Amino acid sequence: MDTSETFQVQFKGNAQTYFGIWIVNLLLTIVTFGIYSAWAKVRTKKYFAQNTSIDGRRFDYHATGKQILIGRLIVGGGYIAMNVLFSIAPIVGGALFVAFMFAVPYLINRSIAFNARMTSFSGIRFGFTGSYWRAVLVYFVYPFLSLLTLYLTMPFVSRAQHRYYVSRHRYGTAQFAFDSKVGPFYKAFLLAVAWVVGISVVGIVVVAAMIFGSPAVMLDLLSAEADGNDLGIGHIIGMGLFSVLILIAILPAGYIYQAYLRNAVYAGASVAGGHSFTSVVKPAKLLWIALSNAAIVVVTIGLMHPWARVRMARYMAASTYITVEGSMDGIVGEEQEKVSALGDAFTDFEGIDVDFAL
Amino acid sequence: MTLPSNHYGQNNFGAVDGYAYAAQLSTRVSARLLRDAQGLRLVDQAGETLCTGAPSERERISGGPCLMTFGTAWTFDTDDIQGVELLLGPSDDDWLSSLEVWHPRLFAVVAGCLIGVLIIWKWGLDILVAGAIALTPTGFVSTIDTGNLAAMDRFLTAPTELSQSDQDMVRDIFAAIKDHAPYAPYGDYTLEFRKADVIGPNAFALPGGTVVVTDALVNDFNDPNIIAGILGHELAHVSERHSLRQLYRSLSVYVLIAMMAGDVGPILEDVLLEGSALASLAYSRDHEASADVIGIKTSHAAGYDPAALAEFFEQLTEDYGESGPEWMSTHPSNAERIETIKKLAAEQ
Numbered sequence: 001m002d003t004s005e006t007f008q009v010q011f012k013g014n015a016q017t018y019f020g021i022w023i024v025n026l027l028l029t030i031v032t033f034g035i036y037s038a039w040a041k042v043r044t045k046k047y048f049a050q051n052t053s054i055d056g057r058r059f060d061y062h063a064t065g066k067q068i069l070i071g072r073l074i075v076g077g078g079y080i081a082m083n084v085l086f087s088i089a090p091i092v093g094g095a096l097f098v099a100f101m102f103a104v105p106y107l108i109n110r111s112i113a114f115n116a117r118m119t120s121f122s123g124i125r126f127g128f129t130g131s132y133w134r135a136v137l138v139y140f141v142y143p144f145l146s147l148l149t150l151y152l153t154m155p156f157v158s159r160a161q162h163r164y165y166v167s168r169h170r171y172g173t174a175q176f177a178f179d180s181k182v183g184p185f186y187k188a189f190l191l192a193v194a195w196v197v198g199i200s201v202v203g204i205v206v207v208a209a210m211i212f213g214s215p216a217v218m219l220d221l222l223s224a225e226a227d228g229n230d231l232g233i234g235h236i237i238g239m240g241l242f243s244v245l246i247l248i249a250i251l252p253a254g255y256i257y258q259a260y261l262r263n264a265v266y267a268g269a270s271v272a273g274g275h276s277f278t279s280v281v282k283p284a285k286l287l288w289i290a291l292s293n294a295a296i297v298v299v300t301i302g303l304m305h306p307w308a309r310v311r312m313a314r315y316m317a318a319s320t321y322i323t324v325e326g327s328m329d330g331i332v333g334e335e336q337e338k339v340s341a342l343g344d345a346f347t348d349f350e351g352i353d354v355d356f357a358l
Numbered sequence: 359m360t361l362p363s364n365h366y367g368q369n370n371f372g373a374v375d376g377y378a379y380a381a382q383l384s385t386r387v388s389a390r391l392l393r394d395a396q397g398l399r400l401v402d403q404a405g406e407t408l409c410t411g412a413p414s415e416r417e418r419i420s421g422g423p424c425l426m427t428f429g430t431a432w433t434f435d436t437d438d439i440q441g442v443e444l445l446l447g448p449s450d451d452d453w454l455s456s457l458e459v460w461h462p463r464l465f466a467v468v469a470g471c472l473i474g475v476l477i478i479w480k481w482g483l484d485i486l487v488a489g490a491i492a493l494t495p496t497g498f499v500s501t502i503d504t505g506n507l508a509a510m511d512r513f514l515t516a517p518t519e520l521s522q523s524d525q526d527m528v529r530d531i532f533a534a535i536k537d538h539a540p541y542a543p544y545g546d547y548t549l550e551f552r553k554a555d556v557i558g559p560n561a562f563a564l565p566g567g568t569v570v571v572t573d574a575l576v577n578d579f580n581d582p583n584i585i586a587g588i589l590g591h592e593l594a595h596v597s598e599r600h601s602l603r604q605l606y607r608s609l610s611v612y613v614l615i616a617m618m619a620g621d622v623g624p625i626l627e628d629v630l631l632e633g634s635a636l637a638s639l640a641y642s643r644d645h646e647a648s649a650d651v652i653g654i655k656t657s658h659a660a661g662y663d664p665a666a667l668a669e670f671f672e673q674l675t676e677d678y679g680e681s682g683p684e685w686m687s688t689h690p691s692n693a694e695r696i697e698t699i700k701k702l703a704a705e706q
């Protein structure tokens with residue numbers, strides 16, 4: 001029998017309760033000189049996971065503060081040791097740094113695996129099986145090759161990365177799969193590029209016409225700057241123009257890309273048993289939420305961060321659907337495997353983001 | 359705070375509804391945690407007992423569901439927090455949850471955060487840095503000198519091309535300055551000559567006490583008073599341990615911010631990082647100013663004219679111009695340094 005049913009992802013968190021968690025986390029982190037941050041991270045992740053549900057079945061997060069702290073101590077210790085070594089013996093430090101680069105794909109895999117393993121849905125944990133050489137290929141070799149094509153092949157790289165990420169995940173014993181044409185990835189890429197180019201051209205012409213009368217004068221000013229003669233006023237105008245350009249050209253392009261990319265990735269993903277996903281994030285809406293969030297957070301010197309984060313989580317959840325083939329019941333979990341928090345702490349520290357956004 | 363009624367409710371008969379999941383199976387079972395004459399147990403909709411006794415674990419994040427584990431066999435979750443409290447009593451980590459509740463008390467928590475950050479900023483970092491410096495072995499600092507000198511010789515500097523007489527002149531000044539400089543914390547001060555055209559007329563000190571003078575400096579400013587002033591300034595960096603302080607401070611700040619990164623959110627994190635970068639520039643400018651002060655005392659004590667250093671900066675400004683706005687720089691502006699030097703030199 002073929003009955004399929006579609007559910008919208010629900011997020012039930014609210015700004016008030018998360019504000020309390022957030023500010024108490026922050027206070028305890030400060031008074032413990034950062035040590036509590038490991039437990040704070042767990043509490044935050046639990047809050048967001050437990051308040052996210054599909055058809056009344058919850059997500060959950062299972063790492064312990066102690067696990068996270070140990071991972072962070074190792075990574076933080078390594079970071080300090082590396083810096084100290086750099087200042088004692090820069091040549092040895094440099095050589096060691098190159099050696100360390102070879103560990104990065106391994107750490108990325110550990111990080112994805114740790115996060116998968118520590119997340120559960122409907123009582124069953126996720127899992128991830130990485131491959132060192134596939135990770136080297138999709139995260140390092142492919143991006144480098146695409147650089148040689150002036151990034152014109154970036155959508156292929158992006159598709160390869162998401163295929164690697166999605167299809168190596170499991171839900172219990174049910175394997176994820178990823179199958180997508182490259183078209184949707186090109187759509188995301190080209191629309192973002194078109195936005196940047198279009199706005200930049202319009203912006204430069206308009207601004208130059210307004211301030212300097214003609215574009216030629218501005219080029220003059222820019223080259224004067226390069227000579228380092230008078231950095232003062234030219235520098236400040238340059239910085240101002242640059243931030244405006246970032247605000248209206250690059251930032252929106254980032255969200256356009258992110259929105260279409262997410263929709264493409266969800267459309268291509270499925271789980272054994274025929275369950276599939278749909279993401280209907282709208283770039284304009286995403287951009288609006290992100291920009292107004294940023295503005296409000298800045299104006300309130302950070303105090304509205306919880307509200308902003310909850311608002312974004314709610315929009316992301318509401319834009320996500322899962323179509324279940326038959327039932328979500330009956331999926332079997334797998335034996336516990338040991339995972340260390342080391343890789344997780346590494347990506348945390350270095351700000352590498354291998355997640356696709358949910 | 360726990361209400362008394364919650365306590366005497368602990369052994370009340372009652373029930374809460376929720377969902378149960380057997381271990382390692384995604385199948386959702388509508389279930390009810392129930393206490394009646396037969397005791398506390400988890401039953402399904404048909405009334406079949408799934409397991410008996412109290413949950414082995416119970417967890418709740420403010421504003422979320424209550425999650426319970428019954429040994430390794432079952433988990434159970436419910437939104438009926440009140441019901442659970444009545445049935446099982448308050449949970450162990452209640453103090454944390456009640457602190458997190460939306461309540462005017464949170465104003466105090468916000469204030470506590472601000473005060474905490476201020477205290478860490480004003481004293482905590484200095485204490486960390488002082489501790490790290492106290493723990494730093496002398497041998498380690500000398501290794502920094504040899505290691506960096508080796509790296510610079512490889513990538514930045516070439517052997518000196520100064521004449522023997524120029525070198526001897528600078529060596530004599532160095533010997534005189536050394537005798538009047540403050541105590542060298544990591545072994546004796548030593549002097550090195552290097553040709554390094556990329557950094558122009560310059561001198562710098564490594565933390566262990568090695569002072570490097572570029573050929574361009576000796577060629578462009580062949581005045582013993584100027585060289586004495588510059589060497590006095592560099593030795594002050596060493597005796598005050600300025601580079602170690604900067605290294606330790608930026609490391610501590612980075613680690614502290616990285617620890618909090620997940621909590622403050624990306625925007626505030628950027629503000630913190632940018633802010634701390636600006637603050638470390640201010641910190642570095644303070645060090646330069648203090649090295650100027652000590653350096654002037656040293657060169658005066660050694661019998662040189664400290665005001666000559668002002669000429670050096672005037673010449674530098676003429677040749678190279680001011681290097682951008684001061685708040686973006688590791689060094690105070692030349693104009694400001696010239697003014698301070700003239701004032702201090704007059705006081706000597």
Ligand SMILES: [Zn+2]
Nearest residue numbers: 591595646649
């Ligand atoms: Zn200096």
